[in-house]
Amino acid sequence: MLSAERFHQIPWLKWRDTITQQLNTHETLFLGGGDNPFYQAISEQLQCNRKILFKALLNNLNITFAVTQMIxxxxxxxxxxxxxxxxxxxxxxxxxxxxxxxxxxxxSALASARKNTTSLSATTLEAAFDYRYRENIFAFIASLINEPWQLSEKNIAGIKNIGSSSGCDMLYGMADGCALSRTYGGNYVS
Structure with a gap:
């Protein structure tokens, strides 16, 4: 459980910066598609939908729709x-x-858009939304809460190594989650 006091002590943007520094452009489609036109088009759509999601989360409007468009x-x-x-x-x-x-x-978004993704992915999303994550994600969260000033590249590397690009895509989402946490009143240390 994250207390209000601890929430305000976490250097959210420092965590975001540390995570993004560990990601390379060829490791996630969110950072570009390389020379492949197909991947470039997917990357462009991912960034477009990401901006829509960010706006929805920042304004607390149309969140279900924005998440549905991502799935x-x-x-x-x-x-x-x-x-x-x-x-x-x-x-x-x-x-x-x-x-x-x-x-x-x-x-709610997953219930609406479940048919838009693979059954494995829908199950993974369902588990995540129910607080069930891989052990290395739990280790990262524990480190974030209990040792917010001890940025562990080991924990980041553990997530980065999940699947082909899955871990890097997860880390990109975690970095954005940290950035959004700052907008919810979290601490900022440059």
Missing amino acids: GLGIGLTPSSDDYLVGMSAILFIPGHPAAHLRDEFI
Whole structure:
């Protein structure tokens, strides 16, 4: 459980910066598609939908719709956007987080858009929205809550190594979750 006091002590933007520094452009479609026109088009759509989601979360409007538009976008057994949502939910749905109330909107979106993704990915999203994550994601969250000044590249590397690009997509979502946490009143240390 994340107390209000601890929430305000976490250097959210420092965590965001540390995570994004660990990601390379070829590791996630969110950072570009390389030379492949197909991947470039997917990357462009991912960024467009990400901006819509960010705006919805910042304004607390049309969140279910914005999440629905993300579900299933990308490639692989667990599309990039789904992995991104897993990462974002890992941060925003920490019990005690000011954004944890948004969980119901994400669950509603998954119910509406389940058919837009793979069954494996839908199951993964469902588990994430129910606070069930891989052990290395739990280790990252524990580190974030209990040792907010001890940025662990080991914890980041553990997530980064999940699947083909899944871990990097999750980390990108976690970085955005940290950035959003700042807008919910979290601490900022440059």
